[in-house]
């Protein structure tokens with residue numbers, strides 16, 4: 001999974017990317033290159049379990065992010081295509097909108113308020129997809145003259161025609177309720193409007209604390225209406241927090257009445273929006289969050305740890321995190337009958353603590 005960070009120039013993309021991944025790109029990156037980095041997905045449960053088990057290693061789930069060069073209205077079509085290629089290769093998009101007004105930071109051409117930026121990007125994605133869909137329909141038509149289309153090609157054309165109709169009312173593919181099979185047929189087109197999108201407004205400190213800035217209400221309504229996720233942060237404040245040592249950070253956050261930073265919150269929202277969940281493993285060696293898709297079975301989940309564990313799976317011991325926290329001790333939880341022994345078909349839910357038993 002690669003999450004592309006996209007937006008106009010100077011909206012805070014690189015700031016957010018660096019905070020998420022710890023990758024510093026201060027040393028001038030060419031404006032045509034993207035930068036990759038791995039972000040830790042903040043999970044309070046992992047933190048709490050670590051306090052209990054005191055393991056040698058604590059491992060969080062992670063996601064890969066791409067800092068995409070800025071999009072702006074002055075780009076020629078070749079430059080634009082280059083940037084769109086990075087989006088094409090992203091599995092989801094973090095759309096950053098500049099809300100902060102600090103005039104010491106230059107304004108990229110056509111920036112406007114957050115709603116203007118949102119509408120601009122939204123229509124750019126749509127225009128790009130309309131072109132791809134039209135070209136593909138034309139290609140399929142052309143092929144039909146030469147040879148009989150396959151079942152899959154027939155379905156693809158049908159889907160593309162439905163999509164064209166949806167596009168006329170500016171509807172995104174992600175809003176069409178297509179099933180996994182149909183999305184797979186469309187997969188090779190890498191359509192932008194089918195990708196999960198998380199919208200971030202990057203705000204001034206007072207805008208952030210007062211939850212008040214131009215077009216906020218309208219933006220939220222549109223974002224929700226499109227089925228995107230939405231989150232507000234203050235990049236400048238996040239940067240300041242990241243420079244504090246643990247003690248000061250704790251005090252600062254207590255003053256603000258928050259128990260996670262905006263960046264931590266952001267990482268979680270992205271993780272959830274793209275449909276990922278975590279199961280947990282605990283022990284003296286390691287406390288760890290493992291990434292899986294929803295609705296996997298215990299046996300399939302075991303395969304994420306090691307293929308041998310899946311192949312030779314016997315049973316799993318399972319307790320939900322919240323349940324475990326009533327005891328904070330595994331032997332105690334077992335004694336009370338709170339740890340269940342489950343078979344291979346048991347569905348794994350977010351926050352399940354598992355211990356896999358396999359034939360070694």
Ligand SMILES: Nc1nc2c(ncn2[C@@H]2O[C@H](COP(=O)(O)OP(=O)(O)O)[C@@H](O)[C@H]2O)c(=O)[nH]1
Pocket residue numbers: 007008009010011012013014015016070100101102105202203204233234235236237
């Ligand atoms: N005042 C203010 N400045 C910010 C904020 N976020 C980023 N900046 C500054 O805006 C400038 C552009 O940020 P950058 O992350 O490089 O934007 P990019 O062009 O989208 O990658 C930098 O000087 C940042 O320090 C914010 O929330 N408030």
Ligand SMILES: [Mg+2]
Pocket residue numbers: 013014015070
């Ligand atoms: Mg940048």
